[in-house]
Amino acid sequence: MKLYANVVIDISSEKLDKIFQYEVPGHLQKAVYVGVQVLVPFGNGGKRRRGYVVGLTEKARYDPEKIKEIDQIDDAGMPIESQLIGLAAWIRRNYGSTMNQALKTVIPVRQRSAKKEKKRICLLLEKEEAKERLAFYKRRHSTARERLLAALLEDPQLDYEVVTGKLNVSASVVRALEEQGVLSIDRLRDYRNPVQGLTQKSAPVALNAMQTEAVRRIRENAKSFHPKPCLIHGVTGSGKTEVYMELIKDAVKEGKQSIVLIPEIALTYQTVMRFYNCFGARVSILNSRMSQGERYDQFERAKKGELDVMIGPRSALFTPFPNLGYIVIDEEHEGAYKSETMPRYHARETAIQRAKMAGAVVVLGSATPSTDSYYRACAGEYMLVEMHERVHKKQLPACEIIDLRTELRERNFSILSRKLQELIEDRLKKREQVMLFLNRRGISGFVSCRSCGHVVKCPHCDISLSAHGGGKLVCHYCGYETPMVLKCPACGSPYISGFKAGTEKIEQTVKARFPDARVLRMDMDTTRKKDAYEKILSAFANQEADILIGTQMIVKGHDFKNVTLVGVLAADLSLYVGDYRASERTFQLIAQAIGRAGRGEKEGEAVIQTYSPDHYSVRAAAASDYGAFYEAEMMYRRMMRYPPVWNLLVILVASEKEELASAAAKYATEYLEASNRAQISKEELLFVGPAKPAVAKVNDIYKRVLYLKCRAYDTLVQIKDHVETYMQSYPAYREITMQFDFNPMNGF
Ligand code: ADP
Ligand code: ZN
Ligand code: ZN
Numbered sequence: 218m219k220l221y222a223n224v225v226i227d228i229s230s231e232k233l234d235k236i237f238q239y240e241v242p243g244h245l246q247k248a249v250y251v252g253v254q255v256l257v258p259f260g261n262g263g264k265r266r267r268g269y270v271v272g273l274t275e276k277a278r279y280d281p282e283k284i285k286e287i288d289q290i291d292d293a294g295m296p297i298e299s300q301l302i303g304l305a306a307w308i309r310r311n312y313g314s315t316m317n318q319a320l321k322t323v324i325p326v327r328q329r330s331a332k333k334e335k336k337r338i339c340l341l342l343e344k345e346e347a348k349e350r351l352a353f354y355k356r357r358h359s360t361a362r363e364r365l366l367a368a369l370l371e372d373p374q375l376d377y378e379v380v381t382g383k384l385n386v387s388a389s390v391v392r393a394l395e396e397q398g399v400l401s402i403d404r405l406r407d408y409r410n411p412v413q414g415l416t417q418k419s420a421p422v423a424l425n426a427m428q429t430e431a432v433r434r435i436r437e438n439a440k441s442f443h444p445k446p447c448l449i450h451g452v453t454g455s456g457k458t459e460v461y462m463e464l465i466k467d468a469v470k471e472g473k474q475s476i477v478l479i480p481e482i483a484l485t486y487q488t489v490m491r492f493y494n495c496f497g498a499r500v501s502i503l504n505s506r507m508s509q510g511e512r513y514d515q516f517e518r519a520k521k522g523e524l525d526v527m528i529g530p531r532s533a534l535f536t537p538f539p540n541l542g543y544i545v546i547d548e549e550h551e552g553a554y555k556s557e558t559m560p561r562y563h564a565r566e567t568a569i570q571r572a573k574m575a576g577a578v579v580v581l582g583s584a585t586p587s588t589d590s591y592y593r594a595c596a597g598e599y600m601l602v603e604m605h606e607r608v609h610k611k612q613l614p615a616c617e618i619i620d621l622r623t624e625l626r627e628r629n630f631s632i633l634s635r636k637l638q639e640l641i642e643d644r645l646k647k648r649e650q651v652m653l654f655l656n657r658r659g660i661s662g663f664v665s666c667r668s669c670g671h672v673v674k675c676p677h678c679d680i681s682l683s684a685h686g687g688g689k690l691v692c693h694y695c696g697y698e699t700p701m702v703l704k705c706p707a708c709g710s711p712y713i714s715g716f717k718a719g720t721e722k723i724e725q726t727v728k729a730r731f732p733d734a735r736v737l738r739m740d741m742d743t744t745r746k747k748d749a750y751e752k753i754l755s756a757f758a759n760q761e762a763d764i765l766i767g768t769q770m771i772v773k774g775h776d777f778k779n780v781t782l783v784g785v786l787a788a789d790l791s792l793y794v795g796d797y798r799a800s801e802r803t804f805q806l807i808a809q810a811i812g813r814a815g816r817g818e819k820e821g822e823a824v825i826q827t828y829s830p831d832h833y834s835v836r837a838a839a840a841s842d843y844g845a846f847y848e849a850e851m852m853y854r855r856m857m858r859y860p861p862v863w864n865l866l867v868i869l870v871a872s873e874k875e876e877l878a879s880a881a882a883k884y885a886t887e888y889l890e891a892s893n894r895a896q897i898s899k900e901e902l903l904f905v906g907p908a909k910p911a912v913a914k915v916n917d918i919y920k921r922v923l924y925l926k927c928r929a930y931d932t933l934v935q936i937k938d939h940v941e942t943y944m945q946s947y948p949a950y951r952e953i954t955m956q957f958d959f960n961p962m963n964g965f
Contacts, residue, residue, distance in 0.1 A: 218246075218275065219240065219275060219277070219281070220240070220246050220249070220273060220274075220275060221239065221240055221241065221273070221274050221275070221276070221277050221278075222238070222239050222240075222241050222249060222255070222272070222273055223236045223237070223238055223271050223273070223274065224236065224238070224239055224255060224270055224271065224287075225268060225320070226257075226259060226266050226268045236272075236316075236317075237257070237268070238277065239284060239285055239287045240277075240281070240284050240285070241273075241286075241287055242286050242287065245287060245290055248290050249270060249273065249287070249290060250270065250273075250303075251270055251271060251272060251302060251303055251306045252269065252270065252271075252298075252300065252301075252302035252306070253269070253270050253290055253291075253299060254267060254269055254290070254291040254296060254298070254299060255267075255268050255269070255287045255288070255289065255290055256268075256287070256288045256289040256291060257287055257288060258288060263285075265288060269298060271305070271306070271316055271320060272316055296539075297537045297538070297539050298324070298537070300571075301323045301324055301537060302320070302323070302324075303574055304567070304570060304571050304574065305322065305324070306319070307567075308323065308560050308562050308567060309560065311566075311930075311934060312559075312560040312563075312959055313559075313560065313561075313934075313937050313941070313956075313957035314559045318559050319560050322532075322556075322560060322562070323535045324535070325512055325513045325535075326509060326513065336376075336377035336402055337374055337375065337377060337402075337403045338365075338369070338374070338375045338376075338377055338380055338391065338400050338401070338402055338403075339373060339374050339400060339401050340366075340369040340370070340399070341398055341399060341401055342398075342399055344370070347366060347369070347370055347399075350366060350399065351363060351366045351367060351370065361385075361386045361387065361390045362390060362394065364384055364386060365380060365386045365390065365391070365400075366394075366399070369400065377391075377402065421494070421495065422459060427455070427604055427605075427606060428459055428460050428463070428604070431449060431451075431602045431604055432463045432464060434447075434600070434602055435447050435449075435460075435580060435600070435602065436464065436467060438578070438600050439543075439578045444578045445599055445600045446569050446572070446578070446579040446580075446581060446593075446598075446599045447578070447579070447580045447581065447599060447600045447601075447602055448549070448581045448582075448583075448590050448591070448599045448600070448601050448602065449581065449583075449603075449604060450584075450586050450591070450594075450601065450602070450603050450604070450843065451582060451583075451602075451604030452584050452604065452606070452607060452613060452812070452841065453584045453607075453613075453808075453809065453812025453816075454607040454611065454776075454812065454816055455584075455604040455605070455606060455607055455608065456608045457547070457604065458547070460604075461477065461543075461545045461547070461580065462491070462495045462496075464543055464580065465477075465495075465496070465525070465526060465542070465543055467542070468525075468542025469496070469525045471542065472540060473542030473543075473577075474519070474524065474526065474527075474536075474538035474540060474541055475525065475527075475538075475542050475543040475544070475545065476526075476527050476529075476533055476534060476538065476541070476543070476544045476545070476568075477492070477528045477529075477545045477547065478529065478533055478534060478544070478545065478547065478554070478564060479529070479530065479547050479548065480530060480551045480553050480554075481504060481530040481553065482750075482770055483547070484502065484528065484529070484530065485754060486755070487758075488528070489502055489528060496525055496526050499524050499526065500524065500526045500527075501515050501518060501519070501526070501528070502527070502528045502529055503515055503527065503528075503529030503530070503532065503533045503536075504529060505530065512532075515527070516535075516536060516537055519536045519538050520537045520538075524538075530553065531553065531556065531564045534567060534568055540575075541571070541572070541575040541577035542578070543577060543578055543579075543580055544568045544571065544577055544578070544579045544580070545579075545580045545582065546564065546568060546580070546582070547583075548583055549565055549582060549583045549586065549590055550583045550586055550587040550801075550805055552802070552962040554962075555961070557963065559956060561956075561957070561958045561959070561961075563960070565587075565589075565590070584808060584809065584812060585804065585805040585808045585809060585843065586843070588801055588850055588851065588854065588860075588861055589860060591843075592861040592862070593861070611815065612821075613811070613812070613815070614783065614811055614812075614815045614821035614822050615820075615821075615822050615823070616822070616823040616824075616825060616840070617822075617823070617824050617825070617839075618825045618827060618830045618835065618839050619825065619826045620827070620828075620830045621787070621827060621828050622828055624826075631730070632722070632723055633726065633727070633730065633784075633786075636824055637784045637824045640782050640822065640824060641727075641731060641734075641764070641782065641784070642731070644763075644781060644782050645733070645763055647781075648763075649779055649780070649782070649819065650760065650762075650763055650764070650765070650777060650779045650780045650781070650782075651763065651764045651765070651780065651782045652765050652767070652771055652777070652780055652782070652783045652784070652810075652814070653723065653727070653764060653765070653766045653783075653784045654769075654771060654783065654784065654813075655719070655720055655723060655766070655786045655787065656768075656769070656785065656786070656787060656788060656803070656806050656807075656810075664683075664684050664690060664713060671705055671706065671707035673706065673713075675692035675697050676697070677697055677915070677917055682697075683719070684701060684719070685721075685742075689701060719740075720738055720739075720740040720766055720767065721738070721740075721742075723766050724738045724766055727764060727766065731764070734763045735761065735762040735763045735764070736763070736764045736766065737753055737756060737757055737762040737764070737765045738765075738766045738767065739753045739754075739765065739766070739767035739770055739771055740767055740768045740770065753765075757777065760779060769806055772806060772809040772810045772812075772813060776816050777817075778816055778818070779817055779819075780813055780814055780815075780821065781814060781819050781820065781821050781822060782814060782821070782822050782823070782824070783810055783814040783823045783824075784824045785806075785807055785811075785823070785824070785825045785826060786826055787826060788803065788807050788825050788826060788827035797854070797857065797860075797865075798962065800832070800833070800834045800850055801850060803832075803834040803835070803838075804835075804837060804838050804846045807825060807834070807835065808841065808843075810823070811823040811825075811838065811841070825838070833845065833849040833850070834846060834850075858903060858926050860960045861960075862928075863927060863928050864926070864927055864928065864929070864930045864959065864960060865924060865925070865926050865959070865960050865961070866924070866925040866926075866927075866933040866936065866957060866958070866959055867922055867924055867925075867959075867961050868885060868924075868925070868937075868956075868957055869910075869920055869921070869922050869923075869955065869956040869957070869958065870885065870907070870920070870921045870922075870923075870953055870954075870955055871918050871919065871920045871921075871953065871955075871956070872918070872919055872949075872953045873917065873918060873919070874919070875914075875919040877919075877949055877953055878919040878920060878921045878953065879907070879921055880949075881944070881953045882906070882921035882923060884947050885923060885943075885944060886906070886907055888939075888943050889904060889925070889936070889940065890904070901927055901928065901929075902925060902927050902936075903925070903927070904923065904925055904926075905923070905926075906923040906924050907921045907922065908924075909921065909922075910922045930959070933959065937957050940955075
């Protein structure tokens, strides 16, 4: 049997799609696998180059006569690249994508950034004092000092290079003046080390008994032969982060590195600071604002052994640490851990796979675990660690549910219930802070006609437009804008208006009701600019405002010690989004929002306003009762055969031509039905569709979806492979695209 290997030569170049085929000689066939390093003849001269096997096949892609042979396999030490390529292969297989897409996800493309570390010299003296000092230097004939100070008097901030270069002042002179307090040398935070310039301050905390026990159990598990992933279910403020840090310290002692995944939105200065306090400059971060080159630099540092800890969102999972100890995933229930582009991998499952390959341990943490993880923990697949109490036995906030229907019946037309108004007033008097949270996921302030019910939609995307300040209607999918309509486009009625309040409207209402309160608003619009998010949060943390109004962004991360009241304005807006995780998401959002109150000395209180006061998600969240939510939710998942009990595969067919999208989806469905009749019994596989998804058209691309449910994940993977192959026989195959999503998190 002939065997061919697909080999990439230059693994971190843009040209990952340049894959070369080599024949695997008979004596090497047993030793070759995806990820292995090989030496191959390359180019005209046949010079030997190092490459990596990214796939194996029995079919040659070119004329077999012209295919060269692999020289040698270099299996020594299993370099980190091998592991990551193996991981890419696993991702390709389990989530459906091309090998290229998977490789590009896992391996950063080389692109060095040109910027160097920048230092700046700043004058610290007042003008008069500086002039006196200048005269002094003149008298002493200290010419270098004189030159520097004269320049600083003209421009109180100079680039370090300018001073040592053009001004010809030596580094020792600069340092001497720094010591005398004449100037400061400021290091600009730069790409080489994103945490540089932070200062160490807080003293380390001693773990309490509950934390110590959590650490002990996870440690013991880590030492076992087949360590399990651990799920820490710990209420907000129970001290999970301290537990992560203690475990990572273990790893550091053993010369191992760790990855900490945090949702981007919670990756605040505060969080980074805590890790920096513990691990100093051997911590680095990744975030989506970094350029490719900057990210590549951080990955290089990790590979070279300059770092012990990498903190970042989903993609930090692929940090090329050579000797991985822990992968921590904080807020593991977050939807952002699932990729929204191909390959649609889930960071949790992928982390578990990477840990398996690297001999590392995955630690998941959340106050509101995903049903997926909790289900696995209950089944014994994960180790469950419960942390039921807040640090220092601080109480969770008392919580009241307000029925908005009653408010309306009793003629309160405000967005704020009477109870909430009363409590806000009380907090303003006491100089305590308030957070008002608008659950707005997936639903925007759409505009509808009160006479005929017509909803104004985007002509390109088939979703409702949102009303914005300045009299505009905006599409959140494609950015389309049009002036606010004054008459209903369908019936001409003038009674057309925004239906549900957005954050802007709430801000107006709050300001009108509490004219003396200082109000901050945080949503997509106010955080568009770089650093705006951090600025609003730190302003609120510094108590420069009394009330913070925001969307789900405000429920993450930050510890505001002076917040004693949280209001959830319309708890059910996310209940009816029309995907199977809506209740779970609603529970999580409410519970996380409540958890923001009472993090400091004073006790907290929460008010949940809702039109569905009896829904189990709302009730369980208000009672901080995860178990009650989980039981009710699992009943629904079992009955409806949804994940985590069953597995769900979404097949998406898209085309610029609507009739093609629809016909191709039907073509796939017929095939699936036929093969189902032939091979797999009806109990095992369930179809829904093809259907128009909630948003059937985006940017003039039409979509159709097919849902498949099956108990066994692997069966779904096989079906995906079959459909993929079969669809190549569709006559207009080139005019459609197909995507796959296993157990989707965020709807389609
Ligand atoms: P979680 O991540 O579970 O929400 P954190 O780790 O952020 O909780 O802890 C909440 C707060 O309690 C933080 O301000 C943290 O510094 C503090 N804290 C945690 N553990 C201890 C401890 N053992 N002693 C004193 N303070 C602690
Ligand atoms: Zn109308
Ligand atoms: Zn649009």
